[in-house]
Amino acid sequence: MIQEDAKDFIQDMLKEIGDHKSRGHWTMIQRGDMPINAKTILSIWSFKRKRHPDGRLNKHKARICAHGGMQKWGVDYWETYSPVVNWISVRALLTISKIHNLPTKSIDFFLAFPQAELDMDVFMEIPAGFSSDLRKTHVLKLNKSLYVKSKQASSNWYKHLTTALKRRLLSQSNNDNYIFFKEGLIVLVYVDDCIIIGKTNSDIRKFVDSLKSGEENFDFTEEGSLEQYLGVGIKKISSNSLK
Numbered sequence: 001m002i003q004e005d006a007k008d009f010i011q012d013m014l015k016e017i018g019d020h021k022s023r024g025h026w027t028m029i030q031r032g033d034m035p036i037n038a039k040t041i042l043s044i045w046s047f048k049r050k051r052h053p054d055g056r057l058n059k060h061k062a063r064i065c066a067h068g069g070m071q072k073w074g075v076d077y078w079e080t081y082s083p084v085v086n087w088i089s090v091r092a093l094l095t096i097s098k099i100h101n102l103p104t105k106s107i108d109f110f111l112a113f114p115q116a117e118l119d120m121d122v123f124m125e126i127p128a129g130f131s132s133d134l135r136k137t138h139v140l141k142l143n144k145s146l147y148v149k150s151k152q153a154s155s156n157w158y159k160h161l162t163t164a165l166k167r168r169l170l171s172q173s174n175n176d177n178y179i180f181f182k183e184g185l186i187v188l189v190y191v192d193d194c195i196i197i198g199k200t201n202s203d204i205r206k207f208v209d210s211l212k213s214g215e216e217n218f219d220f221t222e223e224g225s226l227e228q229y230l231g232v233g234i235k236k237i238s239s240n241s242l243k
Helices: 006-022 087-099 132-137 153-167 201-213
Strands: 026-030 043-051 057-066 104-109 138-142 179-182 185-190 193-198 220-224 236-238
Touching: 006 057, 087 185, 087 193, 104 201, 132 138, 153 179, 153 185, 185 201, 193 201, 201 220
Parallel strands: none
Antiparallel strands: 026 138, 043 057, 104 193, 104 220, 179 185, 185 193
């Protein structure tokens, strides 16, 4: 890495490796202990500079991804489908929250995909950042889905989160599969981010606390009240006007 901020990415790489290891997202095994017909897929690093809505740098993000392009259907994955929220839904919910002065909160799931279980055995090459000798003799058996490049990761996360929301008595919209609701609460999901709109702050707090203390062991950060989401922002400039 030759960028001026390479040290910041390297620091987050070490944190990423440590987080996966401490959460048991993989088991390191010797190559000889793999099943006879098993093959490994590559691991790759994904780097991103996350920014605030005004363009200021927020943080550096380094993620380990399993290279899904090397996976074979029926061997190390079956299902890949995961719905995407409709942008009309995003704009409509943001508008409704402003018109009725409803409290909002945004939460960001930390290492979201690895919070879901894998449904098949997947073996991955050890990523850069480990000892080169270790990478020659050992591989990683994935216990959880890794980010983006693993074909079934998004689908597994969608199922995992949907089950958790329904367990909290939220119903799934028939028109948009990533909108969940019950009396006093609406939750809109975009991959690993959630918009929460409540009738009261107490409704939102109770729901967020249930996610924190639930059996799923969700790990997420609370981003506060919502002014902008995925580049879409709605601002109330007068009692009868939105921008």
